[in-house]
Amino acid sequence: MGQNDLQHELAVENQVAQLSARVQATAVAGAFGAQVTQPVSLGSQGAPPFAAPDGASLTALSSAANTTGNRPQSSVSFQLLGPSSVQVPVTLNGTSGFTVHFANTYAPLAEVAYDQGSVVFAQPGGTPIFIVPPSITFVSGVLTIFVPWFSNSVAGEAGTGTADASLRLLSTTSLTVPSNGFSFVSGSSLTFQVVSPYAAGWFSYLDASTAFQPYPLTCSGSNNVCNAPYNPFGIAPLGQVTLVIPTSAILQLNILTAVYAIQLA
DSSP states (O other): OHHHHHHHHHHHHHHHHHHHHHHHHHHHHTOTTOEEEEEEEOSOOOBTTTBOOOOEEEEEOOOSSOSSSSOSEEEEEEEEEOTTSOEEEEEEEEOOEEEEEEOOSSSOOEEEEEETTEEEEEOTTSOOEEEEOOSEEEETTEEEEEEEEESSOOOOEEESSEEEEEEEEEEEEEEEESBTTBEEOTTOEEEEEEEETTHHHHHHHHHHOTTTTTSOEEEEEGGGTTTSOOOOSSSOOOEEEEEEEEGGGOSEEEEEEEEEEEEEO
């Protein structure tokens, strides 16, 4: 039964990872109105008549008990110089995410989350790790960011059956800089910010990334959310991770945001 619990975790990791890939691929293709559906297994395999399956619950990301005064979200902000030499502040943001909490009896408690485009695995007493890394890359001066978000709240579901997560693409917004006469304001910076219950995982990932190591990276939040072992019990506090990159280091910026309607069945 312990192996069944671990196999259940692995299956859900794969299912949420597939959903993450399909969500981004649909946005890149600009397939407006397209439906992305992914079953998420809430129950492990039982061993009747001796042991019943262990269940799970699917809920929205934590949105309370935090010092940021905010909800889980990603944001990107910077300033542009337009064709008429006017400075234009730009802020792109969105929030999306859900968590599958495993009610394990024979293995340690755990959870898998879709957190703003990434897929996270977390257990009590450990640091959250990424199954699918955050959708931000910085290669040869090209910074690429994907920000997905949901237009409605994620309704909860629990039990030992299967939750069908269905997402419909409503709209996308893409921006490339420099282009169309727009460029970065000289001496300015780009700020990438994430508010998440898995802030320790975000901070560790960005801090360990060679591409982002030269630039200021900070993390703040209540209950030592940035460095204390993860505690999933109750409502997890939110941490705020902030990365600041001088625009002089960015040869090209590519940002894609996507809005999805989500429904569970």
